[in-house]
Amino acid sequence: MTAPGIVVGANGSATSTAAVRWAAAEAQLRGVGLDVVVAYQWRIPGRSFASRGELVRTTGAHVREILDAAVNEARSSAEGVPVRGAAIVGDPVPVLLEAATDADLLVVGGRGRGSPGPLLSPVTTQLAAYAPSSVAVVRPGWSSDRRTVVVGVTESPGASTTMGTAFEEANLRRPATLLAVTAQTGPDRVLDQLAPWRGKYPEVPVVCHVASGEPGAVLVEKSREAGLLVVGAGSHQDFEGLRLGPIRLHLLHHAECPVLIARDRR
Structure with missing residues (x-):
């Protein structure tokens, strides 16, 4: 096949x-x-x-x-x-x-x-x-009517893949808004990460949110009104669970919209 x-x-x-x-x-x-x-x-x-x-x-x-x-x-x-x-x-x-x-x-x-x-x-x-x-x-209950794509922003090595995937998904769902959420970096660094992708996808509106709470809890809260939550794949540990990390596992268990774990196939 x-x-x-x-x-x-x-x-x-x-x-x-x-x-x-x-x-x-x-x-x-x-x-x-x-x-x-x-x-x-x-x-x-x-x-x-x-x-x-x-x-x-x-x-x-x-x-x-x-x-x-x-x-x-x-x-x-x-x-x-x-x-x-x-x-x-x-x-x-x-x-x-x-x-x-x-x-x-x-x-x-x-x-x-x-x-x-x-x-x-x-x-x-x-x-x-x-x-x-x-x-x-x-999970059951997902809705195609929700037009927000949420992405968790980090400074990890795979951040560019995650951000690119989130922009691509928001672009596919137009009109959709991309909500970039971070609890680990300041707004200037978030804007730096967004800049190349905003140039590639100029028609995707972007909202930045710098959270003060625990990252997993904040992203779960944002997922309640979202159509998709995009997160990075994390590290490459050899043991089940550790490879995803505690925040990603928390999101997979508790997010109220589909969760997409972004990986670069190139």
């Missing part, structure tokens, strides 16, 4: 359906294709089977139902987007990491507020940390 622009993981849950819808809308904005990927094992929790043949037939039908529903959801959500579906045997993390090898963006679901268990599954955490591409984490 040729490389898609966007890959989205699906498993039949309400959370993954929200991710599929968002991924389809994003593919339409970018003018790229979408691959819907279902990772599965030869088993159905809570079910036993008399023979391997029965197991294969039942699991295959179950997986096909999930995949067909997700592909149909994507096509109905964003008319004209080329959508392909693939059901692949294996654990979700390695399957989706492999599927995203040449993609621009990997989209996965995060559990919604009020759902049982943690707001973010271990699968989502690992994909957000280790995907080779940028990753968007989407």
